[in-house]
Amino acid sequence: MSGIRRFIKYLTALALFYSGLLSLYDFIRKKLGNRPDFVILMYHRVLDDVTYDRVYTQPGMSVTESTFDRQMTWLNKKFKVLPIEQVLSTTDNGESGKYGAAAITFDDGWRDNYTHALPILRKHRIPATVFLTADYIGTSRPFWFLTVKWLILDGNISAEDLAAIITDIDDRSKSATDAVRFLRNIRGTPETVADRIIEMLKTLEIESLEAIVKAMLDRSSLSLDRWERDKPMLTWDEAAEMSEQNIEIGSHGCSHRILTLLSESETSKELHDSRAAIESRLGKAVRGFSYPNGNYSEEIEQDVRKAGYTYAVATGGRNLPGNQVDRFALKRVAIHEGISTGPWGRFSTAMFAWHIIRHF
Numbered sequence: 001m002s003g004i005r006r007f008i009k010y011l012t013a014l015a016l017f018y019s020g021l022l023s024l025y026d027f028i029r030k031k032l033g034n035r036p037d038f039v040i041l042m043y044h045r046v047l048d049d050v051t052y053d054r055v056y057t058q059p060g061m062s063v064t065e066s067t068f069d070r071q072m073t074w075l076n077k078k079f080k081v082l083p084i085e086q087v088l089s090t091t092d093n094g095e096s097g098k099y100g101a102a103a104i105t106f107d108d109g110w111r112d113n114y115t116h117a118l119p120i121l122r123k124h125r126i127p128a129t130v131f132l133t134a135d136y137i138g139t140s141r142p143f144w145f146l147t148v149k150w151l152i153l154d155g156n157i158s159a160e161d162l163a164a165i166i167t168d169i170d171d172r173s174k175s176a177t178d179a180v181r182f183l184r185n186i187r188g189t190p191e192t193v194a195d196r197i198i199e200m201l202k203t204l205e206i207e208s209l210e211a212i213v214k215a216m217l218d219r220s221s222l223s224l225d226r227w228e229r230d231k232p233m234l235t236w237d238e239a240a241e242m243s244e245q246n247i248e249i250g251s252h253g254c255s256h257r258i259l260t261l262l263s264e265s266e267t268s269k270e271l272h273d274s275r276a277a278i279e280s281r282l283g284k285a286v287r288g289f290s291y292p293n294g295n296y297s298e299e300i301e302q303d304v305r306k307a308g309y310t311y312a313v314a315t316g317g318r319n320l321p322g323n324q325v326d327r328f329a330l331k332r333v334a335i336h337e338g339i340s341t342g343p344w345g346r347f348s349t350a351m352f353a354w355h356i357i358r359h360f
């Protein structure tokens with residue numbers, strides 16, 4: 001976002017927040033039944049303030065520890081922060097905070113949820129849910145999108161190299177031809193090029209995707225050993241410890257593959273196997289599911305229900321008429337560093353409040 005647009009956005013947030021118009025807007029929506037009684041926030045990573053800029057993440061996936069702390073302080077004052085299932089059964093009885101109830105969730109199973117987020121959650125006595133990608137927990141294997149970003153930014157793999165790799169693997173299919181055309185026309189900073197390449201790769205078949213990532217790794221001089229030092233995902237012990245400390249553990253599938261691209265039997269395997277793995281490791285029932293990449297369909301909602309889950313969360317999502325909710329496609333508001341910082345990068349309560357209230 002350009003500096004001037006960012007500045008205007010900041011001024012708008014300040015004006016709405018400090019004039020009381022934001023509260024009035026929320027009050028009217030609530031009275032008209034235009035929003036649910038609760039909000040669910042979606043986080044991924046909570047990073048060290050100092051090394052924040054040096055971690056390979058995708059846009060919209062992380063907050064710094066200090067921002068997370070300030071966000072939790074405000075939420076605790078204005079909302080009643082509860083575990084998701086309690087939030088789902090809350091009817092507004094005057095006990096909830098000024099804006100109603102809220103629940104905190106984390107996707108993927110990043111190790112920083114244990115090292116950085118947990119101490120802050122405990123300090124504020126805030127419960128949360130962490131959705132684990134079962135195959136990655138306890139391994140040093142990074143997600144493919146993390147690997148791709150690292151290979152592009154540090155391994156000198158250019159869009160042109162990637163086009164050559166894809167042509168070598170598959171020079172016939174329409175998706176490969178489209179991908180090569182996309183890569184030949186891509187422009188931007190290395191960071192944005194990497195992020196756009198990742199979005200394009202998400203649309204490919206898993207077999208081609210795996211072959212492409214392997215070929216990229218072979219072509220670069222980088223070694224996956226790097227991730228042995230920098231284990232990015234939670235271990236099972238850490239997940240178990242979290243589950244003893246007011247953190248509900250849910251499933252985010254086994255492999256993080258997008259369910260709408262899979263066959264019915266593959267989807268069913270993702271749903272059942274991830275649940276079984278987490279339950280056997282933690283000795284607790286798994287009730288919640290989070291759709292990888294947020295993609296689902298009505299059939300998949302039914303599959304999730306049949307697999308024994310009691311609710312599922314989406315990425316973004318829609319409000320139903322009145323204050324009804326779809327328990328198997330719960331709307332979430334995505335949170336990252338930029339949504340609550342002003343033009344100078346400092347935390348702004350007004351920006352955070354505005355982001356939540358207008359996406360509620």
Ligand SMILES: [Zn+2]
Nearest residue numbers: 107108292293
């Ligand atoms: Zn995810």
